[in-house]
Amino acid sequence: MRDMAGLDEGAPLFVQIAERLADEIADGGLVEGEQVPSTNELAAYYRINPATAAKGIAMLTEDGLLEKRRGIGMFVAAGARTRLLAERRKRFAERYVEPLVAEASRLGIDANELVSLIRDASYGQGGTTI
């Protein structure tokens, strides 16, 4: 397959593009009020059809994460990051915690052991103390 900057066949391309832009917003790479790359720029970067890139942008606009400024382009909407993080927090439990607990239980790791494992991991990452 062509080098599409890591896009894969797992999900519609426009969804993947939307997710990557969302990641950037969540990570702070794109701040509120900042202009996002144009449809054509995205298409050229990912080597895909501009209509696909446009769909990705449209998806984020619908979710209220991007806004259009007529004649200029697309910009990160106010409060986008906050909204994104809240949304991802909600999914965090589904995506990561539940499978973690299920696997732990399969391996016979009880809740306490699990919590201490989590602590070790967060020290290792130099992250927040729990």
Next chain:
Amino acid sequence: MTPAISAAGLTRRYRDQLALDQVTLDLQPGSITGLLGRNGAGKTTLMRIVAGHEFASAGTVTVLGASPAENETVLRQMIFIREDQSYPDFKVRYAVQAASLFYPNWSHELAGALIEEFNLPLNRRIRKLSRGMRSALGIVIGLAARAEVTLFDEPYAGLDPVARELFYDRLLADYAEHPRTVLLSTHLIDEAAGLFERVVVIDRGRIVLNMAADDLRGAATSISGPAIAVAEFTGGRSVWDRRRIASQESAVVAGALDETDRARAAALHLRLEPLTLQQVVVRAAGASMASPAEKNAERTSA
């Protein structure tokens, strides 16, 4: 919106075969559609009829709302570059010059840039060009014409991978600046996959698939791992294909997988691999994915 290309019950019969059988489709303006299928499936015949080069036996075809055959108004806005394009016996520069005569949107700038990028020898006679160079010439003309309806029939014969990449990139870039309706037939599906908004698959003269490319992505996933786990995971789902060796099994499951599914698969130690567009299309066109050797392995271990 009037479709850019529309066919209804389009049929083309030759003495001993049915090249097109009741083909019906609508392609919207301003889109890139991939026309896929095996050799001899009917891709070229379909495009020839759309371009007015060949006549239908039955059914209708319209381009920009009107029948294309001998219709100057429509033909003016369409260009058809085919793999076996026959050129007059003159130099490359004259072919480019001739094309610039007939297309109102012709871009000398783009033609010049492409000629340079493809290293086309302007003063060489076309019949002395290598296959790849002939294809490059077709591509230069096809893109620089900026025709409202642009048809490419396997335009990359003989082009090396670098030149093909160039073609895809230039097509996308010019399409972004000057949108038009593009129908591109190809066997190299995975290479061109990123270009298509829509995919039409034709097999033995019939349309077997006509979907948005994005709907095809993630339309099927290959699940592999311990046979028992695979059986558990695929229980109750539509399974397209199953292969087995010793205690390992690989199955292709239709339908998209969501987060929960992925989590469950991970928990079961199963590997998930989404099928590429090419694999989905090959399946749709009826060809078996397994190689003869794999088929043998399946038979002996079952």
Next chain:
Amino acid sequence: MSTWIKVARYQLTDRYVFLISPWLILTLDFLINVGIVANYPGRQGQVYVGALSAIYIVLLTTGALAIARQLPFALALGVSRRSFYAGTALLALAVAAVYGLVLTLLQLIERGTGGWGLKLHFFRVPYLLAGPWYLSWLTSFVGLALALAWGMWFGIVHRRWGLVGLLSFIAVQALALTAVLLIIAGADDWHGVARFFTTLTIEGLTGLLAALTVALLGGGYATVRRLTV
């Protein structure tokens, strides 16, 4: 029709076929004839040659190539079959008119120089191109147009019915000619034929050939319509 003009320009993209080859061949032909006549020892009187036919033969080929080679690419570039044919026919007529005039001028020069100082009748063909200059021009025009139109038919047949069709087309013409000759020989009426030709004025002949040319061009226009590439 602007498309017809564009087709004519397209046909002239490679100048060789329509513009250069007829004159190149004719010049060579002329020089060869001049060379032979100039070096022919002890000849007397006027020398008549039928070498002017060379240009007609070249135009036959030109007509065939104008269709056979140029049509498929023209169709790819969005030209309708009818426009392509009409534009090409228009060019053929224009070329025939201009070349006819040139031949007539050369005729006048030939007369003025006493046959190029060699009593050579190259451009002055008895009976056919022997009359007043305007008649000469008309006959040349029709003759050249006929050569092109007939040549174009070979191109059309080839494109529509392939190599087999082309060979059949040639065979049929050869057979027809043979048949006509056999009929005349059979009826032993060579005198009748000769009489016909002597009573047929050059104006009449020109008219006949003109009618034939129109028929060929018209027939060609109708035949290209179902041609496929």
